[in-house]
Amino acid sequence: MKVQTEEWRRFIPGVRMYKDKKTLFYNGEKLWEGDGSSGRPLIYDEEERNTWQVVIILPGVEVIPEWTFWSCKNIKTVIMADTVRRIEYKAFFGCDSLVFVGLSKNLEYIGYAAFYWCESLTSIFIPPSCREIDDEVFERCRKLIILGLPQNVQLGAGVFQCTLLMTKSPLELDEDGEYNEEDEEAAVQWVKSINNEEAYALHRACSSFNPLPEIIHALVKRQGLSGMRSPNTIGITPSQYLAANTFADISENNVINSYILDMMGEAL
Missing domain, CATH: 3.80.10.10 (Ribonuclease Inhibitor)
Structure with a gap:
């Protein structure tokens, strides 16, 4: 709410x-x-x-x-x-x-x-x-x-x-x-x-204050969309962090749409 x-x-x-x-x-x-x-x-x-x-x-x-x-x-x-x-x-x-x-x-x-x-x-x-x-x-x-x-x-x-x-x-x-x-x-x-390792850069970005779409997009582009569902050592995924983040103005759907549009642009 x-x-x-x-x-x-x-x-x-x-x-x-x-x-x-x-x-x-x-x-x-x-x-x-x-x-x-x-x-x-x-x-x-x-x-x-x-x-x-x-x-x-x-x-x-x-x-x-x-x-x-x-x-x-x-x-x-x-x-x-x-x-x-x-x-x-x-x-x-x-x-x-x-x-x-x-x-x-x-x-x-x-x-x-x-x-x-x-x-x-x-x-x-x-x-x-x-x-x-x-x-x-x-x-x-x-x-x-x-x-x-x-x-x-x-x-x-x-x-x-x-x-x-x-x-x-x-x-x-x-x-x-x-x-x-x-x-x-x-x-x-x-x-x-918990998320300090480089492997958890996407987790860190999604759990940060006011997550920046360009940073998340760049990390997803590097890791693929599967990176959003990859758990860290305590079993939490970037998708879960982003969905729960009360300071986020971006959703997973935004991330997916941006990724798909970018991939389509590269293909063309």
């Missing part, structure tokens, strides 16, 4: 049906007071919070406060305006139906355990503006495996603990899927190196 910026400007804050989904148009106000289960909801009660399927963070919002969407069990989609700079402590903790997050292109910081226990989340793409991802941000996101991650972002401890991604790592894990604390630096280096 994508929402164009010009559409957002027409919406006032509040809850309404949008494209057949119960949607909160969020303006940055505080929605939860206190810590987790010992705290209390503000503005909307817990019953109402559990009806939301989509959250759209409206333009002008710069900070998503701590605990804001804590344990909103039915939110599946979150789309952020590019004004958002910070996601604070446990803002989306326990949103276990969440499958799609479109982060702000200007995001700078993701706070401690912000997406902890979002068990349905399979992919996340971090913009290069993000300088720090605090401890345990994606811990226990059990299905998370597709990742777009800038090399210069600072990762806290246990950011990807107990995720499908880490089960593909060479690290020794315990029965709960956790690695030892002394392996933290090795875990960070491994996550950042």
Whole structure:
């Protein structure tokens, strides 16, 4: 589900049906007071919070406060305006139906355990503006495996603990899927190196911020269309990266059409 910026400007804050989904148009106000289960909801009660399927963070919002969407069990989609700079402590903790997050292109910081226990989340793409991802941000996101991650972002401890991604790592894990604390630096280096080999240049291009069509086209021309379906060491293909990439303005169909037209031109 994508929402164009010009559409957002027409919406006032509040809850309404949008494209057949119960949607909160969020303006940055505080929605939860206190810590987790010992705290209390503000503005909307817990019953109402559990009806939301989509959250759209409206333009002008710069900070998503701590605990804001804590344990909103039915939110599946979150789309952020590019004004958002910070996601604070446990803002989306326990949103276990969440499958799609479109982060702000200007995001700078993701706070401690912000997406902890979002068990349905399979992919996340971090913009290069993000300088720090605090401890345990994606811990226990059990299905998370597709990742777009800038090399210069600072990762806290246990950011990807107990995720499908880490089960593909060479690290020794315990029965709960956790690695030892002394392996933290090795875990960070491994996550950042997944697509660094030259053989995975196409994977790297498709998972990058704002993938460039000319670069992808050149790589596909060199490797052939089969390169789009070639898995890396964790089993993810360039096609999967591109389809999940929230910052991509190009699709696999665009890549295929461009390749075919180019080949036809050469043949003629």
